[in-house]
Amino acid sequence: MLLQRQFKMELAQTNTGNTPKSYSLNMFKDFVPMCVFSESNQGKLSCEGKVEHKFDMEPHSDNLANYGKLCRERTQKYMVKSRQVQVLDNDHGMSMRPMPGLVGLIPSGSKEKKKQAPAKPSDVKRTRRDRTEMENIIFKLFERQPNWALKALVQETDQPEQFLKEILNDLCVYNKRGPNQGTHELKPEYKKSTGDTDAA
Template structure:
């Protein structure tokens, strides 16, 4: 318990927040937008618009609420990255809070998670998503390692020379025990 006590800012702890699990390409696009706004200087918006969420509700279906969420990316120069995603909302999840830490080490509670979402490419963008998957597969298939044959190597450094590896002392050898002895020992240790 050698850690020091820290102050936790809880002014926004009652605020409702959404938790969204997003693909790495979306995360990289958002980080690029944030870093470009940081590089633009003090006059730029510190919170650039990176996407918009569209909420669709069918008023004719009254037996169950047919709420659908769709997210559309704001960037246009993302290559084959899909521009729209379907958001699947989870109703049953463990209650959670969101915490953040500033560069100065200040900890704060940003709010309680009200909705939890998973993202998947919207059916409109399956062609672009297929291209993205093919590009990713082709990049992973590029061989980055080379196999070389070493000249004048007879494997002397690969195998131990006689006398280099010591014998295992008899006190550290593993012994076997019957199933009854092991069960009895476990029942004795964990009643």
């Protein structure tokens, strides 16, 4: 049979807000046996005593109204989102614009490139140029640098991504691994004849 005795505990502090000041202590003897151990500086363990009573503490019925207020305050506190407004020193937005000459040099996995991605206009607004004209533009871009990421080429040429892919599939090799992973470079036959193509 479960033996239970009740005790009442009062907090000494008075300025505790809605924190309950009175608690019911329900004492039990029917629980898993426990002992208290200590360890000396030499590492020797000693049994200091046996736990004979267990107390479960809960707010006393006199404080249930205050305890309810405390629970509501906690809930409301954690539902409020704290937002901060920060004024930037550089309010010209220069740090968010791609700088001329740097497009295509940023590694494909970098954070800077990911930040620039949302600012790009959609392919719907881009108009296709003549294919021959586009091929000449692409050859000139590959004269500037040997490797280009697709997104960088879209920015440079302002052409639909799918249209560029079709041209790149004919003119370029896609690097799937190595130091230039994720970029395109001209096929060997076009590297040799780039000058001739431009002259034509």
